[in-house]
Amino acid sequence: DVKVTQSSRYLVKRTGEKVFLECVQDMDHENMFWYRQDPGLGLRLIYFSYDVKMKEKGDIPEGYSVSREKKERFSLILESASTNQTSMYLCASSLTGDFTGELFFGEGSRLTVL
Amino acid sequence: GENVEQHPSTLSVQEGDSAVIKCTYSDSASNYFPWYKQELGKRPQLIIDIRSNVGEKKDQRIAVTLNKTAKHFSLHITETQPEDSAVYFCAASKRNTGFQKLVFGTGTRLLVSP
Secondary structure, eight states, rough: OOOEEEOOOOOETTTTTEEEEEEEEEEEOOOEEEEEEETTTTTEEEEESSSSOOOEOOOOOOOOOOEEETTTEEEEESSSGGGGGOOOEEEEEEESSSSSOOOOOOOOOOEEOO | OOOOOESSSSEEEETTTTTEEEEEESTTOEEEEEEEEEEEOOOOEEEEEETTTTTTEEEEEEEEETTTTTEEEEEEOOOOOGGGGGEEEEEEEETTTTEEEEEEEOOEEEEEEE
């Protein structure tokens, strides 16, 4: 089974803090994604990566950055957390790069910014 | 860009009844339509998908239909069981600068009562 592991299930941070959310997958997938999940808004793509050191903006990249230094690891960075970034963050990976393959999601990281 | 609308936002049925969730998409170039199920506190998981060269696909009690002319697709669950209770997300995939970008609907919370 594909395993996508997110480092923190729950985080509480203060406004202005730098936040790192880390994701590791164990299936040698080329492609990794960060989504944000909010009630009534569904899943929205923040960033994705199709190769090491490669990244593409999704639909809501503002206020976020990402890092992919190794194939198995994809990090989401909030340079200066704000209260409107309080949300559930989901990492995913997939074998194919064209969004027509199955996405394997992590358990999610619930971030609260005070 | 692509827009996916999903209805209803909540759906309550009695065990054994059928449930139907409908999605519409805006971009006629979209050609891949997956459905994800997210149980409470769990990660989203792919349950079925359909591509634009197919009108219907079945897998046991679930089926998805696609009407390309009307740009809508639906998830059908027959003989619902309490374990079908979850949030269901539809999605549509369209190509964007070499990558097909998956856009999710806002989700439907299905509650199956015994």
